[in-house]
Amino acid sequence: MQIFEKTTTVSKEDLDQLNHVNNVRYVQWVQDIAEQHWLQNATEAILNDFFWVLLAHHIEYKGQAVLGDLLKLKTFVSKSEGITSIRHVEIFNIATNKLICTSETKWCFMNRSTKKPTRIPEEVAILFD
Template identity: 60%
Template sequence: MQIYEQELTVTKDQLDLLNHVNNIEYVRWVQDIAAAHWTLKSTQEIRLKYFWVMMSHHIQYKGEALLGDTLLLKTFILHSKGAKSTRAVEIFNKTTGKLLTTSETVWCFMSSDTNKPARIPEDVANLFS
């Protein structure tokens, strides 16, 4: 299993009325790290032929993040079959090591030519194994 990581620092515009990170930011970060991992591992040629769409998303909140916290985001593929791939994202407070959020998202692999689901080719699947 290949793990891709990113760090970020919580900013004021990411806070809610309770002064901790708004739930929508976690969803944004899950989407953003998935896109960054795809862009890093795939070629321009592959990205012109295929893209991903989110089918379902489950997130569990285990702790809060506050202004100025440095977060460590980790993502990896749990499994892929046919046109679907399930990606996990874990978000940690980097200073304390505490796990703040876990998520599993099912993504559908799409053909740019047809705008329909496409079976994930072996060479693409191998990019993340």
């Protein structure tokens, strides 16, 4: 299983009225890291022929992040079969190494020309092993 990581620092724009990271921002970070992982691994030919759509999203908040916190976002694909893939995201506070958020998303693989679900080919599945 291949893990993709990035870091981000909590900015004022990430905060809600309680001065901690807004729940919507975590959802955005989950989507952003999934897209970045896909774009890093997929070839131009694959990107031209296929895309993903989100089918289901489960997020669990285990802590909070505040202005200035340095966060590590980790993502990996745990399962790809048929037309769907399961992706996990974990967000940690780097200073405390505390897990503050987890997410599991289910994605559907789509053919760009037909706009219909299509079986995930081996060449795509192995990109995330």
